Amino acid sequence: MLDFDPQGDLTTCLGWKNNEVLENTVSNLLLNKINNKETNFDDFILHNDEGVYLIPSNLDLASTAMQLISAFSRESLLKNSIEPIKNNYDYIIIDCPPALGILTINALSASSDVLIPVQAQYLPAKGMEKLMSTVNMIKQAINPNLKIAGICMTLCQERTNIARSTIESITNAYGKHIKVFDNLIPLSVSASEISITSQSVYKYAGLTKELIKATQPQTKNKEYTR
Numbered sequence: 001m002l003d004f005d006p007q008g009d010l011t012t013c014l015g016w017k018n019n020e021v022l023e024n025t026v027s028n029l030l031l032n033k034i035n036n037k038e039t040n041f042d043d044f045i046l047h048n049d050e051g052v053y054l055i056p057s058n059l060d061l062a063s064t065a066m067q068l069i070s071a072f073s074r075e076s077l078l079k080n081s082i083e084p085i086k087n088n089y090d091y092i093i094i095d096c097p098p099a100l101g102i103l104t105i106n107a108l109s110a111s112s113d114v115l116i117p118v119q120a121q122y123l124p125a126k127g128m129e130k131l132m133s134t135v136n137m138i139k140q141a142i143n144p145n146l147k148i149a150g151i152c153m154t155l156c157q158e159r160t161n162i163a164r165s166t167i168e169s170i171t172n173a174y175g176k177h178i179k180v181f182d183n184l185i186p187l188s189v190s191a192s193e194i195s196i197t198s199q200s201v202y203k204y205a206g207l208t209k210e211l212i213k214a215t216q217p218q219t220k221n222k223e224y225t226r
Helices: 009-013 026-034 060-068 074-088 102-110 122-126 128-141 161-174 189-197 202-215
Strands: 091-095 113-119 147-154 222-225
Touching: 026 060, 026 074, 060 102, 074 091, 074 102, 102 128, 113 128, 113 202, 128 161, 147 161, 147 202
Parallel strands: 091 222, 113 147, 113 222
Antiparallel strands: none
8 A cells, every 4th residue: 555645544553653753755766766766675564463565654755745846757757767677566555645646647657546535525526526637637648548447335324315315316426437336434433433443444355356347357466546
């Protein structure tokens, strides 16, 4: 997994709660590429107790993002940075920031598939149109192999009218061309507690199976953007 969000929530949830003290993060990885420095990935890849491999992030990525604006091949820096290790893994999952800026563009440029999580609420669903436009732009200008693996509904309260209507509108608007995953991630206390305990939510293995099925017919090695 690659944490590409300056907030570093993925890093925190996987067990590195004080991520600001980490010396080697994705920020340093990008800066090495910008400055043509060699990278020893053994120094960058962390391992948690569940066997997850992680390239971490922290707030340093916010300032690094500013430097990307003037960098050569700025849209492809992440792709070029992880090129030496991408064949070591079946999947590389890139956790993106919520904003559609230079970091997200880098993640989409480095990816083969996009998983789109959408909260079952009105405003997050409304932002889908802009995201789709960005994905299409990246596909046409930078990464012609980019595909949308599917849409995953999250923070669902299925008994509420707003959740049901949001799921229905997303399915009606995009379901004919994009897979809307059957497995919904509910709004629950147990799901929230997972981020505190730094453990996986194995009960959502159904979504994992759908995701693998959606991408399996393609090449084995994936750079996967969330």
